[in-house]
Amino acid sequence: MQSSPSFIGRLLSRFSLIQKFLLISLIFALALIFAIFKMLSLQNQEIEIASREILGNKYERLIRSVYENIALHRNETNNYMIGKRDKATLSRLEEEINTLFQNLINYDSQVEDQLRTRSADFEQHDSRNLKPDVLLQKWNHLLQSIPNVTKHESNTLHLELLEDLQSLILYITETSELLQDPQINNYYLIHTLYWLLSENLKSIPTINIEYEHYQEDKVINPPYAELEKNKIHDWLVILEMHLSEIKENIDKIIFYQKKFENNYDIEKKLQGPLQELSIAYEKYIQTVEKHLHDNELGIPPNIPFNDVKNAYVQNFALSNAISDILQKALENRLSELKNDRWMSVGLTTLIALAAFALGVAVMKSITQPLQQMMKAAIALGDGDLSVRVPVVYDDEVGKVSQAFNKTADSLQDLLKQLxxxxxxxxxxxxxxxxxxxxxxxxxxxxxxxxxxxxxxxxxxxxxxxxxxxxxxxxxxxxxxxxxxxxxxxxxxxxxxxxxxxxxxxxxxxxxxxxxxxxxxxxxxxxxxxxxxxxxxxxxxxxxxxxxxxxxxxxxxxxxxxxxxxxxxxxxxxxxxxxxxxxxxxxxxxxxxxxxxxxxxxxxxxxxxxxxxxxxxxxxxxxxxxxxxxxxxxxxxxxxxxxxxxxxxxxxxxxxxxxxxxxxxxxxxxxxxxxxxxxxxxxxxxxxxxxxxx
Structure with a gap:
């Protein structure tokens, strides 16, 4: 028993073959448009993330410049308080810090929507307000307080501001999604820049302050001074571990940059700053250990300012070199994403046009023989048994044409018998x-x-x-x-x-x-x-x-x-x-x-x-x-x-x-x-x- 056609079959039976082809083409076009839209959405999302990473890297570099100079200002202030620096040198550094703060505030106003650095964003993040203008107010308060505070209070104010800058760096790395970068060749750049070198920026002033406390407690509270000494040794071990890990990461960065980015100049750009940083860190560590030993002999000198400054300078030099490489890698990735987006659109469009042209050709190869067969069937229905359908292709349509011709031959023979x-x-x-x-x-x-x-x-x-x-x-x-x-x-x-x-x-x-x-x-x-x-x-x-x-x-x-x-x-x-x-x-x-x-x-x-x-x-x-x-x-x-x-x-x-x-x-x-x-x-x-x- 022949089954009745389904609802879709009855619906499609109302359309001609060309109309069915156009309907299928329309459905295919809608599906293709939807796929292109989803693909463009994903690519635009990746482009948006890459753009935020670039903005975050620039923002972090400005913060790091402010951080470096405020750390130097702390040492200069200490030297000024003991009479080793004049007021003019300190004023020049303060003017430079004010300029850097102003640059940071201007850049923040441009990217606060993308990096979510508005005051309301900090509140939603359950963190204190780290807006650059708020940090500038703290900086101005610090400058106003220096003439009226002790050396220890000055260090505390400086450390609080440095801690806020460090927190702002971590906040920017989170909102810019730098830590979630999917590329392996950027991982070691980001890890070295935003973790190891940033931790070292916090370790050096901590060691300096602990050393100063050690000097004071050596006379006032010797048992506690021994604890301070152990803390300093622990921080020096951490600094040495960070330096070793930085060297390993630099080797991996060079390897991946040569392999994935074809950047063969990377070794020249990083080996020099890395070597200078190693020398500066080793000298700084040796100086601290030497002063700890001399202090035990009753000699309480301060750590030479040049060694501290050199450690800061070389740390920022390597940070800037890595930041430049990361910035270029992010920009290259952004350019590749944009090119991939247009290439995807163009390639998809080309494939769609080719598919449509192929569909039209296939449609013609089906409809033309069917139209010839329909005309022959009409002529056969009118009584012309001599009509035949030309067999062009050896596909299903060609087999149907052969069957039609065979049927016409059988009808002609049957007519003679009748x-x-x-x-x-x-x-x-x-x-x-x-x-x-x-x-x-x-x-x-x-x-x-x-x-x-x-x-x-x-x-x-x-x-x-x-x-x-x-x-x-x-x-x-x-x-x-x-x-x-x-x-x-x-x-x-x-x-x-x-x-x-x-x-x-x-x-x-x-x-x-x-x-x-x-x-x-x-x-x-x-x-x-x-x-x-x-x-x-x-x-x-x-x-x-x-x-x-x-x-x-x-x-x-x-x-x-x-x-x-x-x-x-x-x-x-x-x-x-x-x-x-x-x-x-x-x-x-x-x-x-x-x-x-x-x-x-x-x-x-x-x-x-x-x-x-x-x-x-x-x-x-x-x-x-x-x-x-x-x-x-x-x-x-x-x-x-x-x-x-x-x-x-x-x-x-x-x-x-x-x-x-x-x-x-x-x-x-x-x-x-x-x-x-x-x-x-x-x-x-x-x-x-x-x-x-």
């Missing part, structure tokens, strides 16, 4: 029609003869049937007469008995009516008594009403009852009069009934005598009728036998006549079918002759 079969069919039907015509004439003659015999047989049967019917009616009449006479005799006997019962019943009725007359007289006496009681009741109710009027308001309800009793007494009196009247009428009627019953009894006695005489005469009639009934039955049986034979002959003739009629009708139907078959054969020959071979 033409020959039509000729033979026409000849055969003509011969059969002539034979059927002769049989039809013979059957018509036979049918006419049979009809005549049937008419004669029906007349004999009808006569016999009428005579038998008459005899049957006579016999039935005699039987009915005998039956009726017998029934009449029995009825007379019953009537005589009934009349005698009626005489007895009339005597009983007369006796009952006499008793009824006596009872009616008794009822009259009772009615008279009731009338007297009603009159007394009426009188009593009247007296009660008079007494109720005398009682006033208290007797009003009793007056109502008295009125109702009087009304009932009146109704009773009226009913008593009616009953008395009816009883008098009933007495008169009963007297008349007694007289009528007596008269009826006399008449019934007379009727009984007459019925007895009629019964005797009816008995004689019954005996005579019963003697004739036997003769009528014998004649009726003979006529019934004759009628049955005539009926059988008639039925046989009728069956023969019906058979002759059916045969004649069959021959006529057969002749008609032969004519239709002959007509169909002629039409078949005509249709075959119209088909083009």
């Amino acid at each position: 033409q020959w079969a039509g000729i033979q069919l026409t000849t055969s039907t003509t011969e059969i029609a002539a034979t059927a015509k002769q049989q039809e004439v013979t059957v018509v003659e036979q049918e006419s003869t049979t009809k005549q015999i049937a008419v004669t047989a029906r007349e004999i049967s009808a006569t016999t049937k009428n005579f038998a019917k008459t005899m049957k009616e006579i016999s039935e009449t005699a039987e009915n007469t005998s039956s009726l006479a017998t029934s009449g005799k029995e009825g007379l006997l019953q009537m005589e008995a009934t009349m005698r019962q009626m005489v007895e019943a009339a005597a009983n009725i007369a006796a009952k009516l006499s008793v009824l007359n006596e009872k009616a007289s008794t009822i009259t006496n009772v009615v008279t008594t009731i009338a007297k009681v009603a009159d007394q009741t009426n009188l009593l109710s009247l007296n009660a009403a008079i007494e109720a009027e005398k009682a006033g308001e208290q007797g009003r309800s009793f007056a109502v009852i008295a009125r109702e009793i009087r009304r009932l007494a009146d109704q009773t009196a009226n009913a008593t009069l009616d009953i008395e009247k009816m009883v008098n009428e009933m007495v008169s009627a009963v007297s008349a009934g007694v007289m009528g019953v007596d008269k009826f009894s006399d008449e019934i006695n007379t009727g009984v005598s007459q019925v007895t005489t009629a019964g005797e005469q009816l008995s004689k009639i019954i005996e005579q009728v019963q003697q004739l009934t036997g003769s009528f039955e014998s004649v009726n049986e003979g006529m019934q036998a004759q009628f049955t034979g005539a009926e059988q002959i008639n039925e046989s003739i009728l069956q023969l006549s019906e058979t002759a009629q059916q045969t004649s009708e069959s021959i006529r139907q057969f002749h008609k079918s032969i004519e239709q078959l002959n007509h169909a054969a002629q039409e078949l020959q005509s249709m075959v002759s119209r088909v083009k071979k």
Whole structure:
């Protein structure tokens, strides 16, 4: 059983093949547009992240410059307080820091939306406000406080500001997503710049401050000084570990830059600053350890400022070199992302156009043969069996074309066979029609003869049937007469008995009516008594009403009852009069009934005598009728036998006549079918002759 097409199949069946192709192309185009949109969204997101990383790296470099100079300012301030620096040198450094702060504030105003450095953003981040203008206020407060504070308080203020700058660096690395950079060749750059070197910036001033505390506690609190010394050794170990890790990271940075970025100048750019940083750190560490040893001997000199400054300078020099390389790598990555975006759009568009062109070509390779096949099918439907479809391709369409041509060849061969079969069919039907015509004439003659015999047989049967019917009616009449006479005799006997019962019943009725007359007289006496009681009741109710009027308001309800009793007494009196009247009428009627019953009894006695005489005469009639009934039955049986034979002959003739009629009708139907078959054969020959071979 063929399954019904689905809803989509029914829907697509309304469109042509080209419309279906355009619909598929539209769906493909929408899907392609959606894919391009998603791809561009992802690429734009990557471009946005790369742009933020570039902005964050620039922002961090400005912060680091401020950090470097404030760290130097701390040392210069300490030297100024002990008289080793003049005010002019300190003022120049302060002016430079103010300029750097201003540059940082200007840059922050440009990128605060991208890097989320507005005041509200810091609040949402659950951190203190690290806006550059807020840090500038702290810097100005520090400058104003220096003349009035001790060296230790100055160090505390400087360290607080440096800690805020360090926190701002970490915040920028988070908001710019530098730490989440996906490229392995940037990982070691970011790790070295934003972790190791930044930690060293915090380690050097911490060591300096701890050393100063160590100097003070050596005299004031020697046990605590020993703890300070151990802390300094720990920080020196951390600094050495960071330096070793920086060297390893620099080697990896050089390797990945050569491998992925083809940057063979990277070694020259990094090895020099790294070597200078190593020398500066090693000298700084040696100097600190030497001063710790000399201090144990009772010599408490300060760490030379040049060694501290050189460590700062070389740390920032390597940081700037790495920052430049990272900035270039990020810019190259941003450029590559933008190029990839346009290349993706162009390549996708090119593929879409190529796919559409290929689809059009495939569509033409399908529709053109199908259109040729459709034209050939129309011509074949119009009767042109010579039409054929050219087979161009050896695909499914080509196989369908071959099947169509094979079908046309089969139809042409079949048409030839039909033409020959039509000729033979026409000849055969003509011969059969002539034979059927002769049989039809013979059957018509036979049918006419049979009809005549049937008419004669029906007349004999009808006569016999009428005579038998008459005899049957006579016999039935005699039987009915005998039956009726017998029934009449029995009825007379019953009537005589009934009349005698009626005489007895009339005597009983007369006796009952006499008793009824006596009872009616008794009822009259009772009615008279009731009338007297009603009159007394009426009188009593009247007296009660008079007494109720005398009682006033208290007797009003009793007056109502008295009125109702009087009304009932009146109704009773009226009913008593009616009953008395009816009883008098009933007495008169009963007297008349007694007289009528007596008269009826006399008449019934007379009727009984007459019925007895009629019964005797009816008995004689019954005996005579019963003697004739036997003769009528014998004649009726003979006529019934004759009628049955005539009926059988008639039925046989009728069956023969019906058979002759059916045969004649069959021959006529057969002749008609032969004519239709002959007509169909002629039409078949005509249709075959119209088909083009």
